[in-house]
Amino acid sequence: xxxxxxxxxxxxxxxxxxxxxxxxxxxxxxxxxxxxxxxxxxxxxxxxxxxxxxxxxxxxxxxxxxxxxxxxxxxxxxxxxxxxxxxxxxxxxxxxxxxxxxxxxxxxxxxxxxxxxxxxxxxxxxxxxxxxxxxxxxxxxxxxxxxxxxxxxxxxxxxxxxxxxxxxxxxxxxxxxxxxxxxxxxxxxxxxxxxxxxxxxxxxxxxxxxxxxxxxxxxxxxxxxxxxxxxxxxxxxxxxxxxxxxxxxxxxxxxxxxxxxxxxxxxxxxxxxxxxxxxx
Numbered sequence: 001x002x003x004x005x006x007x008x009x010x011x012x013x014x015x016x017x018x019x020x021x022x023x024x025x026x027x028x029x030x031x032x033x034x035x036x037x038x039x040x041x042x043x044x045x046x047x048x049x050x051x052x053x054x055x056x057x058x059x060x061x062x063x064x065x066x067x068x069x070x071x072x073x074x075x076x077x078x079x080x081x082x083x084x085x086x087x088x089x090x091x092x093x094x095x096x097x098x099x100x101x102x103x104x105x106x107x108x109x110x111x112x113x114x115x116x117x118x119x120x121x122x123x124x125x126x127x128x129x130x131x132x133x134x135x136x137x138x139x140x141x142x143x144x145x146x147x148x149x150x151x152x153x154x155x156x157x158x159x160x161x162x163x164x165x166x167x168x169x170x171x172x173x174x175x176x177x178x179x180x181x182x183x184x185x186x187x188x189x190x191x192x193x194x195x196x197x198x199x200x201x202x203x204x205x206x207x208x209x210x211x212x213x214x215x216x217x218x219x220x221x222x223x224x225x226x227x228x229x230x231x232x233x234x235x236x237x238x239x240x241x242x243x244x245x246x247x248x249x250x251x252x253x254x255x256x257x258x259x260x261x262x263x264x265x266x267x268x269x270x271x272x273x274x275x276x277x278x279x280x
Contacts, residue, residue: 002249002254002255002256002276003033003190003192003254003255003256004030004031004032004033004255004256004258004271004276004277005032005033005034005035005036005065005165005192005255005256005257005258006027006032006035006036006257006258006260006267007035007036007037007038007257007258007259007260008020008023008024008035008036008037008038008052008260008262009037009038009045009261009262010037010038010040010045010048010049010051010052011048011052011262012048016262019262020052020262021055022264023260023262023263023264024056024060024062024264026264026265026268027260027264027267027268028060028061028062029277029278030268030271030276030277030278031277031278032062032063032277033063033255034062034063034064034065034092035056035062035063035064035065036064036065036066036067036094036132036165037049037052037053037056037064037065037066037067038067039066039067039068039069039096046081049066049067050081050084050085050088053066053085053088053090054088057088057089057090063092064090064092065090065092065093065094065130065132066085066090066092066093066094067093067094067096068081068082068085068093068094068095068096068119068123069096069097070097070112070113070115070116070118070119071097072112073112074111074112075111075112075113075122076111077112078112078113078119078122079122082122082123082126082129086126086128086129090129091128091129091130092129092130092131092132093123093129093130093131093132094132094133094134094165095116095119095120095123095131095132095133095161096116096119096133096134097115097116097119116133116134116152116156117152117155117156117159118159120133120156120159120160120161121159121160123160124159124160125160130162130163131160131161131162131163132161132162132163132164132165133153133156133161133163133164133165134164134165134166134167135149135153135164135165135166135167135178135191136149136166136167136178136212137166137167137169137174137175137177137178137193138167138169138171138174138178138212138213138214139212140167140211140212141210141211141212146181150181150182150185150187153182153187154185154187157187157189161189162189162190163189163190163191163192164189164190164191164192165192165194165257166178166191166192166193166194166257167194167211167213168194168195168196168207168208168211168213168259169193169194169213169214170204170208170213170214170215170216170219170240170244171213171214171215171216172244172247172248174213174214175193175248175251175253176248176251178191179191179251179252179253190254190255191253192255192256192257193248193253193255193256193257194257194258194259195241195244195245195256195257195258195259195270196241196258196259196261197237197238197240197241197258197266197267197270198237198261198263198266199230199233199234199237199263199266200261201223201226201233201237202227205220219240222236222240223236234265234266234269237266238266238269238270238273239273241266241270242269242270242273242274245270245274245276246274249274256276258270
């Protein structure tokens with residue numbers, strides 16, 4: 001059975017909170033392997049993230065994974081968050097270096113972890129956690145080379161990571177090239193391709209430019225002229241994501257990770273199209 005996971009972000013308003021829990025309720029019957037909750041730059045959503053995770057633990061049967069970064073925080077602060085997660089019943093951390101709040105070049109806190117590898121090693125040494133990390137099918141904007149990304153992933157695995165979740169990619173061939181590169185590098189941990197179905201294609205292109213993800217011309221063409229046609233964009237988004245997932249599964253990927261943007265229907269429709277999930 002194909003593994004499923006969904007990412008949510010903590011809400012900032014009451015309306016956003018209602019939307020989030022509606023999304024969680026909609027996707028829960030698919031029985032995903034886990035659902036992850038993001039952690040804002042510099043820990044800016046720390047309290048909201050923790051409250052969201054606590055509610056998932058207490059009020060659902062879902063298995064939560066907590067994002068954690070080491071940006072703008074001392075070791076003591078980060079370790080306190082880890083302890084809070086553990087006390088809440090969290091047993092899975094998505095350990096990330098994180099981006100600076102101003103999106104500038106990363107600077108380690110004077111008393112903090114130097115980056116993701118050191119953070120992962122500390123979590124692993126504590127014990128009791130499953131550790132997922134990030135991976136980049138297309139070169140990370142700050143990396144000097146694609147090979148540097150591969151070497152960093154190796155270092156994360158050596159430090160204690162057991163799974164990698166990729167940055168979203170719209171170019172399916174990028175996922176396949178990345179798979180081949182990992183095989184060549186003898187990297188064998190599960191790699192979960194990140195899929196982001198969205199009706200906000202303008203916003204998606206903006207995010208893609210920030211993280212170095214290519215947007216194929218053929219995909220751009222599919223959305224042309226649909227700026228004022230939400231229904232049509234929903235159809236296109238579902239078809240594009242479903243086709244991408246189908247190709248990846250046929251090519252040997254075992255799991256799919258959806259960046260839901262707290263919008264359940266698109267992710268649900270893609271799963272329905274492919275017959276993925278317990279309910280389907």
